[in-house]
Structures are given as structure tokens and as C-alpha cells.
Amino acid sequence: MxxxxxxxxxxxxxxxxxxxxxxxxxxxxxxxxxxxxxxxxxxxxxxxxxxxxxxxxxxxxKGILIGDLVKGMRNLTLTARVLHVYAPKKFEKGERKGRYCKVLLGDATGQIMLTLWNDDIEKLGKIECGSVVTVKNCNVGEFNGKLSLTLGFNGEVVLAEGIDESVLPKSKHISARLADLADGMQNVDVFARVLHVSEMREFERDGEKAVVVRFEVADGTARLQAVAWRNLAEKASKLYAGELVKIEGADVKKGLNGLELHLGSRARIIERPVAPFEIPGLEEITGKKFSRKKISELKAGLENIEVVGEISGILKGNLLYNFCPQCKKKASGSTCEDCGAQTRQRAVVSLQVDDGSGSISCSLFGKAAEVALQMSTIEIANKLKEVGAENLIAELKKRIIGRTIIVRGNTSQRMINPEEIEIIGSDALLLRHKEEIENLLKILSEMNP
Structure with a gap:
């Protein structure tokens, strides 16, 4: 060191x-x-x-040691191991609003918390727990009687090179495959592929409203549910099926249908990490393969198809409907008439999509509708109370018409006009150019081995 x-x-x-x-x-x-x-x-x-x-x-x-730090020091450089990265949080103080993220660092002489504010959070990038980093241009302050670090002007956090890691403390995180998890394990790190993301739900605890998102992950050894609470729920809601993630600092708990990964304030989600082992693709895990079609090629009765096109219109509708989570079907009120369970509001939208070869109506429900509208069900409900469905649709047209979208699902005849077909969507993705290029390269390599 x-x-x-x-x-x-x-x-x-x-x-x-x-x-x-x-x-x-x-x-x-x-x-x-x-x-x-x-x-x-x-x-x-x-x-x-x-x-x-x-x-x-x-x-x-290469820098100063943590044990040599004194409050008031500025423009320092230090090298340490990342022991833990906490989930970013939002803050509001007076007229000031923003985000912060705490990172626990350690070297042979001690530990200290680095606080990253607002845009500085992005400087952490995909640096993982256990990595050795060099923090440049940082300042020493004090919080709750303990020394702390913040980045100064042009400060940065980068992976360290040429460092003797043997003298640095080890991270207490446990890296494991999903099949090796057990109830009660804490500070677990896993690499996995996202299979499905549910809508964000609001709940109230101790008089405080908060949000939660459930999503399913798999790594080739097992599949299980992950639950992202509060500050991580918003990030989890933006994940998409097929995406590779690393979950850090999760706790393993027994749920109604088996083990679950719970992501609280100590957890973190890293998107598109470099996994230390190969994780099967979405098609291999689910056994479901979507066939890409031009709209002009579609006919009623096709299953597991996907189309890529621009959103050219939004059909009139209420954007929300009551859904029974027990019966898995539409309900007429706040209580299911069949089972008596309390219903939930669920997003729904009918889009017109055009790919140049033709145009087709796509009916999207739940998470697929949220992705297309780029609004959560909670946000849709609040906005409907403010402006109503007609005005909200007018606002959405300005925001999403012209965007490129991938819609997956099955085709069927339209109920209002059997001569026309529509896609009943099971999933929707906004086009990600990097992934599309990778998919095209994969197809070309298969064509020319």
C-alpha cells in the first residue's frame, strides 16, 4: 500500500x-x-x-491513508477498497432537492464514508463492491462526529491500478449463484438476467407512503423473485426483460412462493455488468422465442411475434382499469365480484404502430403499457385526477408519437372490426440501439459461421 x-x-x-x-x-x-x-x-x-x-x-x-485524514483537508487523493455502496436516496431541504449516494471505503488504517451528490453519483459508474479505487480531488469534512469525504471540483472515482490489495480489508459481501441462496443470508451479491418486471405499487407504513417493485430474475441455476423497496423501486421499475444485472447487498427471505431477494437501503442494482460466468439468454431460460415480423406479414392467430416500429397514434381510452390480482382478470369496481378480493388499478393503452410496411393497433396492459407511456400506474392515476383522460392523452401524444418501440405478443381479430387484426401485447420495449446492433451481429454470425 x-x-x-x-x-x-x-x-x-x-x-x-x-x-x-x-x-x-x-x-x-x-x-x-x-x-x-x-x-x-x-x-x-x-x-x-x-x-x-x-x-x-x-x-x-498514489495518495494519503485514511488514518492520516484530518477535517478540512482538501484536494486529496486516496486509494481504498469499496466495502459497500448504499442505494442512492433523494433529499429535499427547503428549496434544495437532489440525490446522494454513500460509499464505504476502507484501507489498512481505517474506514470512511464517501458521499456523492447529484451528478457525482454517475462517476461511480459500474464500480462494484470489493473493487479497489482511487478517489481523486476529494475533501475531508465531518458528519455526525465522524470524518467523511466528498468530491471536489473535477473529482472522480476510478479503478486503481498497480495496488497491493493484500493489505486492504475484504468486503463482507457474499457472492453466490441463485441456487446456493438460503433463507437469512445478508449482504448477498448476485449476477442474473431479468425475466419480468411488475408494476410499481404504493404502500403505507407508519403513516408514510412508499413504493415497491417486484421483478423476477434467473441465472441458469434457479429463478426467484426480487423485491425492490423505496429508493430502489424506481430504478427497478425501469429494468426490462432480458437485461443483465448485478444486485449487491440484498437480503434473502422466505416468501409465499419460495426464497426472495429483498433490496433495501443497503442494496444496489448495476445494469449491464460484466459477469464472471456465462448467464443464459432470455430465450434459453424461458423457452419462449419471439419471431420478428414486418407488419405487412401479420395475420390473425400468430403467437410470440414481435414488431419494431414508430408510435404513430394513441387511441381514446381511460388509460386505467380495475384488475383482480387473484382472478387475474378485469373487475368492475374496487372489489372483485367473483372472489371478493380488493382490486388494483392497472394501466392500459391502445397504440398505433407503423414500421413502414404497414400500420397496426397494439393493445398493451400493465407493465407493457407503462413502458410505452413512460409513466407508472401511480403517475397515470395522479395525472388523471388533475387533467382527465382526454387531456392526458393529448399530452402523451406530444411526448411519445415518433418514438421507436418493440412490441411482443400475439395477433388476433379486432372485436370492433373483425376484418382488421391487432397485437395483444405481452411485453413492450423502447428501442435500445446497442442491443439491436448486438442482435444483428449475432444473426449475421449465425448466417455466416
């Missing part, structure tokens, strides 16, 4: 780089120590003076 340069070495470097006298530099160091009321040692004070004078001490070494 790299060590902090001693004060004498830093002084010589400052003199060489700036042309200042040694007496002048030592005076600046003593002033800095006095400012920190004796809490700062010669090495740390010399390091701070060097940075303030624009002397890049990091050219000579």
Missing part, C-alpha cells in the same frame, strides 16, 4: 517545483499546523501546502 511522503520530501519537492525558499515553505507548514490547532502533523500539513501551491504530490505517490 502506498505511503504518504514525509514532510522533508514534500518540502524538497515544493522548493524544486515553485522556486520558493525552504524557510518560506516551512513557515507555511507551521501556519497550517497552527490553523488546525495541533491536529495536523508535519506530513499532512506539508501535503496540504503542496496541493495549495499547485505541486502535484500525487506524481510521486
Amino acid at each position: 502506498p505511503k504518504l511522503m514525509d514532510a522533508n520530501s514534500i518540502i524538497k519537492l515544493i522548493v524544486a517545483k515553485t522556486g520558493r525558499s525552504e524557510v518560506d515553505v516551512r513557515g507555511l507548514i507551521e501556519d497550517k499546523k497552527e490553523k488546525f490547532a495541533g491536529l495536523l502533523k508535519d506530513d499532512g500539513a506539508a501535503y496540504m501546502v503542496a496541493r495549495e501551491l499547485g505541486v502535484d504530490v500525487d506524481e510521486e505517490k
Whole structure:
């Protein structure tokens, strides 16, 4: 592990780089120590003076140790292991709104929390728990009586290179395949493929409203339900079938239908990670293959087809209907007339889709409707209360007409006009160009082995 340069070495470097006298530099160091009321040692004070004078001490070494940090230090570089990444949270204080994400770092001398604010969260990228990182241009502050780090101007978090990891603490996360999970396991990390994402649901606990999303994952060894709570629910709701994810910091609990992964405030979802082992594709796991067709090729009675086209219209409708989760069918009111269960509101929309060869009506329900409209059922319900269905559809037309969408499902005759056919959609995806290019390359490779 790299060590902090001693004060004498830093002084010589400052003199060489700036042309200042040694007496002048030592005076600046003593002033800095006095400012920190004796809490700062010669090495740390010399390091701070060097940075303030624009002397890049990091050219000579890779950073300061956590145990040498003192409140007020600025523009530091340190190297440590990522011990845990907490789920990003939203905050609202007065007129200020934003997000923050906490990252626990550790080296041979201690641990410290790095807080990333707003756009800085994206600088974490796909860095995983257990990775060794170098944090550049960070500042030392204090929160709840403990030292903490934030990124300064142009600060960044990057994977470290050439570091002796043997002296760094290990992450306490447990990496496992889905088939190896057991009830009660905590801080579990898994790689898996998303099979299905349910609609976001709202619930109330201790007088507070929150949201939850269920989604199914598989890795070739097992399939199970994952449950994302509160802050992670919004991210989970945007996952799509077939996407590869890494779930970090989940807890394993026994649900009604087997084991479940629960993603709370300590969990995290990383999209499109590099998995250490091969995970089967969606078609192999589900045994269902969708055949891509031109709209002009469609006829009634086709199953498991998909079309790619632009949204050219939204048909009139209520956008929501009552759905019984027990009977799995439409209900007329808040209580199911068949089983007596409480119904839920579910999104529904009929889109006109055009692929250049023709145009077709697509009826989408639940999550598929949410994806197409880019609104959750909760958001649709709230907006309907404000403006009504007609005005909301007018707003949606401005936002989504012209977007490219993939619709999967079966074809049938339209009830209102049997001479026309429609797609009853089971899934909808917004076109992702990178995935489309990869699919085309795969098809070409199969054609030309």
C-alpha cells in the first residue's frame, strides 16, 4: 500500500517545483499546523501546502491513508477498497432537492464514508463492491462526529491500478449463484438476467407512503423473485426483460412462493455488468422465442411475434382499469365480484404502430403499457385526477408519437372490426440501439459461421 511522503520530501519537492525558499515553505507548514490547532502533523500539513501551491504530490505517490485524514483537508487523493455502496436516496431541504449516494471505503488504517451528490453519483459508474479505487480531488469534512469525504471540483472515482490489495480489508459481501441462496443470508451479491418486471405499487407504513417493485430474475441455476423497496423501486421499475444485472447487498427471505431477494437501503442494482460466468439468454431460460415480423406479414392467430416500429397514434381510452390480482382478470369496481378480493388499478393503452410496411393497433396492459407511456400506474392515476383522460392523452401524444418501440405478443381479430387484426401485447420495449446492433451481429454470425 502506498505511503504518504514525509514532510522533508514534500518540502524538497515544493522548493524544486515553485522556486520558493525552504524557510518560506516551512513557515507555511507551521501556519497550517497552527490553523488546525495541533491536529495536523508535519506530513499532512506539508501535503496540504503542496496541493495549495499547485505541486502535484500525487506524481510521486498514489495518495494519503485514511488514518492520516484530518477535517478540512482538501484536494486529496486516496486509494481504498469499496466495502459497500448504499442505494442512492433523494433529499429535499427547503428549496434544495437532489440525490446522494454513500460509499464505504476502507484501507489498512481505517474506514470512511464517501458521499456523492447529484451528478457525482454517475462517476461511480459500474464500480462494484470489493473493487479497489482511487478517489481523486476529494475533501475531508465531518458528519455526525465522524470524518467523511466528498468530491471536489473535477473529482472522480476510478479503478486503481498497480495496488497491493493484500493489505486492504475484504468486503463482507457474499457472492453466490441463485441456487446456493438460503433463507437469512445478508449482504448477498448476485449476477442474473431479468425475466419480468411488475408494476410499481404504493404502500403505507407508519403513516408514510412508499413504493415497491417486484421483478423476477434467473441465472441458469434457479429463478426467484426480487423485491425492490423505496429508493430502489424506481430504478427497478425501469429494468426490462432480458437485461443483465448485478444486485449487491440484498437480503434473502422466505416468501409465499419460495426464497426472495429483498433490496433495501443497503442494496444496489448495476445494469449491464460484466459477469464472471456465462448467464443464459432470455430465450434459453424461458423457452419462449419471439419471431420478428414486418407488419405487412401479420395475420390473425400468430403467437410470440414481435414488431419494431414508430408510435404513430394513441387511441381514446381511460388509460386505467380495475384488475383482480387473484382472478387475474378485469373487475368492475374496487372489489372483485367473483372472489371478493380488493382490486388494483392497472394501466392500459391502445397504440398505433407503423414500421413502414404497414400500420397496426397494439393493445398493451400493465407493465407493457407503462413502458410505452413512460409513466407508472401511480403517475397515470395522479395525472388523471388533475387533467382527465382526454387531456392526458393529448399530452402523451406530444411526448411519445415518433418514438421507436418493440412490441411482443400475439395477433388476433379486432372485436370492433373483425376484418382488421391487432397485437395483444405481452411485453413492450423502447428501442435500445446497442442491443439491436448486438442482435444483428449475432444473426449475421449465425448466417455466416
